[in-house]
Structure formats: structure tokens, C-alpha cells
Amino acid sequence: MFELLKTDPRSKARLGRFTTPHGIIETPVFMPVGTQGSVKALDPRELLEMGTQIILGNTYHLSIRPGLDIIQAGGGLHQFIHWPHPILTDSGGFQVFSLAKIRKILAHGVEFRSHVDGSLLSLGPKETMAIQRALGSDIAMTFDECPPHNCSPWEARAAVERTIRWAQECREQPRASGQQVFGIVQGGSNPALREECAKAIVALGFDGYAIGGVSVGEPEPEMFAAVEMTEPFLPADRPRYAMGLGTPAQMVELVARGVDMFDCVLPTRVARNGTAFTTKGTISIKAGYNKADWRPIEEGCVCYACRNFSRAYLRHLLNVREILGLRMLSVHNSHMYLQLMSDIRAHLTAGTFSEFRERFVAGYVPSQKVLSARLLSRTAEEER
């Protein structure tokens, strides 16, 4: 199902191809996040036009609203949201541990109150796999516990033990036809825990492996370290997915560390604050200096927004709160992320990835505001 096509001789970067029931995914790949069954502000036609190969859906949110019965009556998630291409669903574990109001951790899952209406619900390995089976996603994720950054060593260990036990229970559940299941490695910033968790999860045998417990508020060097201490224990012939990451420069660096798949709410989240991603960093389109700037957001970008609109016009739209402004920034930002992955794949094919990596990372100025938006997104109600 996963074909490793090429490995970069100067880094751990990999070019691959991943076959799912709803289509082939070329890796490295960025997966736009459709938490509630929609990539915020974008429609499927736009997603396809910008080269989207796979999107994310969210078990926790979708099972609360509109509810599984409605999605099943609508023909499953692909048909309900009119996206006939690959979908990855996350297990809901992250939301249960970050959003739910009251919770009790039990041997076989978590009891919690819905963040919407306070109703008492429970979610565990059995429930999440049943929901993901009914949704009919191409890739389902195991139910894990993602403890907060800076949790005690005792909490980190307990989370790893539960994550391993729950992964095994997920492994035993029936799947939708052709559905693949990815195991998740936790372990925080502790090398021994990461190794132990990775070995145990890999021993269970999954179709792919995710590195979880990153993007939970840790400083960037710790995030890279967590990936570096996990990657050596993951098999080369399965895709690797870094959950919830990252900025463009971070994704380039993570590709160089052997990661194949990414998801991040940043492109659409910061768009709604009037921030645009470029290959040189972020710019605030709302800023006064764009008032009479007739250039597109980024020269050379072929997205619909850059082909048709000036910064001056987009700034105007944002200032008067026209929905089109937010939509066009979401179009540009998502396109930028997808184009970056397409460029990475082209450089891997041509054998020039390392030169590209050096040039890109040196030219990219990270914005503190964007990095803090990433942290905010971890607790925001509406997103994963």
C-alpha cells in the first residue's frame, strides 16, 4: 500500500506513494484539516484545484454534530461532504483530552461531557474504531492519550501505557472495507519512553505510524527532538505522519527528518486573522502598508487569489469584513502549503532536496505571532 520510491542521500527525506480505497497519495503530503466535515472557508472544487490529495475529518466533532446516524444516512462521510477522495479521520482522543469538560479515564476509554451540550459520553478504542468504520475513512487513527507538555514523568508513562493498550484494542476491531489504520507513538520529550512506545506500537503492526504528542506547546527544538528520537524505530516501508504540524519551514525540516504526512490548521486559521503565508514568512494583509499595494500576496504564486486580486483589494475586503477576503486568504495559504509539498516532491525526484531545504529555511523568517497561533489552536473549541 505504501511504496517508498526514493530516499534523499543527504537527509532522511523520502518520496513515496500511498494507495488508499479513494485514491493514490503522493508523499510527502500536506492534508488540509476539515474538522467538522469542511475545510474552513473552502469548497471541494477549490481544494481539488489547488492539488489537495487527502483531507482530515474529526471523529469527536462529527460524532457529536451532526451525529453518526445522519452521516450514515447521507451515505458515509465521503458522500455526505462530497469529497470522493481520500480522508483520514483522527480518533477523537486529542479532543477528549483537550476539549471535554469532565472526564474519567477508564481501562477501556474515557468518560466525558460533550463540550457542546454537556451530555455524558464515552469514547475508547472500541467506540472510535466503530465510528471511523461507519464514517468510512480511508485511514483511521488509533485512540491515544496525548498528555500536555510539561506533564509529570509519571503522567507521561501512564499515557504511554494506555496508548499502547488502546492501540492493541483498536488493532483487534473490525474495519471498513480497505480501511487502513495508523498507530500513534506518544512519549513526550523522553527518549526512553519514545523508544519503548514506538517499539510496542510497531510490534502490533499498523499500516502507518503517527508521531503524536508534538505541537502541544513545546519549544521547536523539543518538537524536532521528539521526531528524531521516534523516527529510527519506525519501519521504512510504512508512512510516517507528524500530527498537527507545522509552519512551512518546520515541514521542510520534518521532511528532512523522515516524515511523510502533515496536517495543520494554521493555513486556514491565520487566514481568518488576515495573515498570509509566503515562502519568505508571513505577512499581515490588513496592515496599512498594503493600502495601495497592487501586487498579489506572493509574486509567482498561481493560486486563484494571487492570479486575480491585489493586496490592496484583499486588505479592503478584510477591513470591511467581507467573507471573500477570508476565503481568498484561505485559498492562498492552503495553496502555499500544498505547493510547498509539491515542490519538495519535485526536488526529491530531481535529487535537489537538500539544496532546496537550505535555501528555503534560510529565506523563511518565522513569525512569533504565527507560532503562538499554532499553540492557541491546540485548545480552540472548533479545531483539532
Ligand SMILES: [Zn+2]
Ligand atoms: Zn497565492
